[in-house]
Each structure stands twice: as structure tokens, then as C-alpha cells.
Amino acid sequence: MARKGVAVVAIGGNSLIKDKNHQSVEDQYLAAKETTKHIADMIEDGWDVAIGHGNGPQVGFILRRSEIAAQVEGMHEVPLDVCGADSQGAIGYALQQNLQNELRRRGVKKSVATVVTQVLVDRNDNAFVNPTKPIGSFMEEPEAKRRETEMGWNMVEDSGRGWRRVVASPIPQEVVEIDAVRELIEAGTIVITVGGGGIPVVREANGDIIGTAAVIDKDYASSLLARLINADVFVISTAVEKVALNYGKPDQKWLDKLTVAEAKAYLAEGSHFAKGSMAPKIQAIIWFMENGGKKAIITNPENIGRAMRGETGTLIVP
Ligand code: ADP
Ligand code: MG
Numbered sequence: 106m107a108r109k110g111v112a113v114v115a116i117g118g119n120s121l122i123k124d125k126n127h128q129s130v131e132d133q134y135l136a137a138k139e140t141t142k143h144i145a146d147m148i149e150d151g152w153d154v155a156i157g158h159g160n161g162p163q164v165g166f167i168l169r170r171s172e173i174a175a176q177v178e179g180m181h182e183v184p185l186d187v188c189g190a191d192s193q194g195a196i197g198y199a200l201q202q203n204l205q206n207e208l209r210r211r212g213v214k215k216s217v218a219t220v221v222t223q224v225l226v227d228r229n230d231n232a233f234v235n236p237t238k239p240i241g242s243f244m245e246e247p248e249a250k251r252r253e254t255e256m257g258w259n260m261v262e263d264s265g266r267g268w269r270r271v272v273a274s275p276i277p278q279e280v281v282e283i284d285a286v287r288e289l290i291e292a293g294t295i296v297i298t299v300g301g302g303g304i305p306v307v308r309e310a311n312g313d314i315i316g317t318a319a320v321i322d323k324d325y326a327s328s329l330l331a332r333l334i335n336a337d338v339f340v341i342s343t344a345v346e347k348v349a350l351n352y353g354k355p356d357q358k359w360l361d362k363l364t365v366a367e368a369k370a371y372l373a374e375g376s377h378f379a380k381g382s383m384a385p386k387i388q389a390i391i392w393f394m395e396n397g398g399k400k401a402i403i404t405n406p407e408n409i410g411r412a413m414r415g416e417t418g419t420l421i422v423p
Pocket of ligand 2: 117381382
């Protein structure tokens with residue numbers, strides 16, 4: 106098959122967890138199976154694909170297990186960066202196995218590999234001054250205060266529901282394993298990388314890198330990946346078929362196509378794309394376009410194929 110180019114496909118939480126009643130490992134595997142079929146279509150069509158994915162709920166589950174095991178059994182807790190690494194391994198495993206099985210059934214000879222990926226963030230990123238992302242369980246004030254003093258955690262009281270840890274969500278700066286990712290793609294391997302936005306690491310004065318307690322937006326990290334490998338297309342697969350203006354309002358309008366200038370203007374208006382869900386996707390695509398990207402698509406997993414043919418989804422162009 107003729108090589109069409111390189112595509113980065115960022116898959117959202119709904120590709121792994123359909124809803125609150127389908128959160129088990131088996132349910133996640135089945136959800137991953139669905140999405141990987143649509144990605145296999147792209148691969149069969151000749152695209153070289155790098156897959157990024159979210160990990161919010163999965164990291165939440167890993168942390169919760171760690172906290173319960175610590176309370177009940179006195180087990181050691183798992184640091185946040187290690188939770189991220191664990192989630193990359195488990196989610197990558199589900200995606201790669203499903204994709205391998207699907208490709209084999211179709212007679213497509215392609216290898217698939219997950220790269221445990223670190224993403225460098227800037228120690229001086231403003232996000233570290235005022236961390237805002239709540240993480241882990243609620244706790245009582247004395248325990249929250251103890252963790253603040255003994256462990257240096259940032260704790261906030263959440264409107265009467267108790268205390269919770271907050272961490273920074275800094276902007277991703279570099280993908281540490283980018284050369285390995287590039288080599289794999291050039292060799293024709295389907296790569297799963299920057300899972301959960303990547304494991305956040307910072308650079309120390311002596312040049313070493315070290316994990317840090319933070320979270321990175323998976324849309325931003327996938328955008329950085331798409332820029333670094335000069336992807337021909339950046340696909341953000343999420344729970345909606347298209348992006349809307351005035352989303353959820355009576356005058357909602359679904360968009361077939363957006364230029365980057367329009368995307369910037371609508372994003373600046375602030376009322377169209379919800380903060381923390383659609384806004385980061387639009388921003389991620391704007392950064393991709395401003396760095397040479399030519400084509401981006403936002404759609405849901407089942408419509409990836411049709412959207413690639415221009416039949417649905419929201420297309421963003423320079
Ligand atoms: P993901 O896990 O894929 O990152 P998010 O929930 O973070 O998913 O973001 C996707 C969601 O954004 C959609 O399911 C939709 O409910 C919401 N959304 C917010 N604003 C818009 C908009 N303007 N158009 C379409 N969807 C929007
Ligand atoms: Mg999201």
C-alpha cells in the first residue's frame with residue numbers, strides 16, 4: 106500500500122471508558138478494541154500512525170488503590186509520576202494488543218509498540234506557582250496539613266467536601282524519547298506514545314531529568330508530538346462528531362470547517378469551547394498549525410474514517 110503520510114491520533118477518555126458503568130479493565134479493553142478498529146482502517150489506507158491517549162480516570166484508579174493499600178496494609182504509596190508510567194504501560198498494552206490482533210486479522214503486516222514516554226516541562230512554568238489540578242482522594246484537615254508539611258504537597262479545601270491535593274498542569278516542552286519515536290515511525294512501526302500527556306519530568310541543574318508531581322494535558326502533548334514529527338494530519342478523537350459554536354446552547358451550530366484564524370477568534374470569545382474539554386483541543390490544533398501543520402480533524406472514533414475522507418468531523422486548516 107502507498108504511504109499516505111504520518112498521522113497523529115490523540116484518543117480521548119471515551120475510547121477507553123464509555124461511561125461510569127463500564128470502567129473495569131475488561132470494559133476498557135473492549136472500548137480500546139472499538140477505537141483501534143477505526144485506527145486500523147487508517148493504517149490499512151496507508152497512514153503511518155502515532156497514537157496519543159488520555160489517562161485521567163486510570164491514574165485516579167491507580168492512586169486510589171495506592172491510597173487504600175497504604176491505609177489498610179501500610180503499603181508504600183505510588184508517586185504521581187510512577188502512576189503515570191503505570192497507566193502508560195497498561196493502556197499501551199490494551200491498545201497495542203488490540204491493534205496487533207486487528208491488523209493480523211486483516212493481513213496487514215505492521216508492528217505496534219508502546220513507548221514509555223517522558224515529557225519535559227519547565228520548572229519555572231507559571232502552573233507550578235499556583236497548582237490547580239485536583240488529584241487523589243479527599244481527606245481530613247489534619248492529614249492534609251501533615252502532607253503539606255512533611256511531603257510538600259499543595260492542598261486545597263474543596264467547598265466543604267474535604268481537602269484534596271492539587272498539582273500543576275504545565276505546558277509540555279520536549280518529548281524526551283522523540284528520536285526513538287521518529288525512528289520507529291520511519292521503520293513503519295505504529296507507535297503509542299505521550300500517553301496521558303507523558304510522564305512529566307524536569308531538568309535539574311546538572312542536566313539530569315527527574316519525575317515531577319504534575320499532570321500534562323494529553324491534547325497539548327499530542328500537539329507537541331505532531332509538531333515534532335511534522336505530522337501530515339493531527340486527529341483528535343473524542344466524544345463528539347463535530348465541534349460546535351455556542352455548544353449546548355439553543356443557537357448551537359456544528360462546524361464542518363474552521364481556519365486557524367477563525368479558531369483563534371472563537372477561542373478568544375471564550376463562550377464556545379468549554380475550558381478543560383474542547384478549549385485545549387482547539388489550542389492544541391492552533392499550535393500545530395502555527396508550526397507548519399496543514400490539516401487537523403476533531404471527531405469521534407466511529408467517524409475517523411469518514412472524517413479523513415472529508416465526509417464529517419470538523420476540519421481545521423491553516
Ligand atoms: P477527551 O477525553 O476526549 O479529552 P473531553 O471531555 O475533555 O474529552 O472533551 C470533549 C468534550 O468537550 C465533548 O464530549 C463535549 O461534551 C465537550 N465540548 C465542550 N465544548 C464543545 C464544543 N464547542 N463543541 C463540541 N464539544 C464540546
Ligand atoms: Mg479532555
